[in-house]
Amino acid sequence: MSPERVKLSRDMIASDFVKMVNEISGQNVMNCYQCGRCSSGCPLTFAMKLLPSELIRLVQLGLEKEALETNTPWVCASCLTCHSRCPRGVDLAKVMEALRKIMLRPGISNRVELKDIPKETLAKLPQQGIVSGLRKLSG
Ligand code: SF4
Ligand code: SF4
The missing domain is CATH 1.10.1060.10 (Alpha-helical ferredoxin)
Incomplete structure (x- = not known):
């Protein structure tokens, strides 16, 4: 500040x-x-x-x-x-x-959009991580 x-x-x-x-x-x-x-x-x-x-x-x-x-x-x-x-x-x-x-x-706006995450990245991420991350970073 x-x-x-x-x-x-x-x-x-x-x-x-x-x-x-x-x-x-x-x-x-x-x-x-x-x-x-x-x-x-x-x-x-x-x-x-x-x-x-x-x-x-x-x-x-x-x-x-x-x-x-x-x-x-x-x-x-x-x-x-x-x-x-x-x-x-x-x-x-x-x-x-x-x-x-x-x-x-x-x-x-949302900090992260699911559609913007590359498929290859999604395939490597743990599902729990994806869900908890989206809960935190999107409305
Ligand atoms: S939130 Fe609690 S621990 Fe943090 S500065 Fe205030 S009184 Fe202290
Ligand atoms: S602000 Fe509190 S809850 Fe958040 S990371 Fe720091 S210690 Fe953990």
């Missing part, structure tokens, strides 16, 4: 975006108090543009555009390490899933 100053408002924090993430994920992102334990245990931070704790902070602040343009939810493997380490019981994997769902809703 750019280092520009962000002007926060009560409306941003109580925005439809924050409510939607909470509703889809079944979590309350406001429970996070930014201890960073999720990020220090996540095995995939090397590939993430924003740490899991940074991303949940953006969501708390209602910064929808910034939260949705990072690759973090797509890199997350739903391994639940963060959830097991969170002292506030936040299931970040569910928050990541909610963000993916919001991005895959109409008007935002």
Whole structure:
């Protein structure tokens, strides 16, 4: 994210975006108090543009555009390490899933189309991998 100053408002924090993430994920992102334990245990931070704790902070602040343009939810493997380490019981994997769902809703294209995967590649992939990958990456 750019280092520009962000002007926060009560409306941003109580925005439809924050409510939607909470509703889809079944979590309350406001429970996070930014201890960073999720990020220090996540095995995939090397590939993430924003740490899991940074991303949940953006969501708390209602910064929808910034939260949705990072690759973090797509890199997350739903391994639940963060959830097991969170002292506030936040299931970040569910928050990541909610963000993916919001991005895959109409008007935002799928990350992967089955028809675009070459037949030779499909033949080599395990079926479970294909199904779980498509569930994660398409609406
Ligand atoms: S569930 Fe996702 S964010 Fe949490 S530790 Fe695993 S890969 Fe990282
Ligand atoms: S471990 Fe939980 S409380 Fe700590 S930063 Fe991560 S989500 Fe927030």
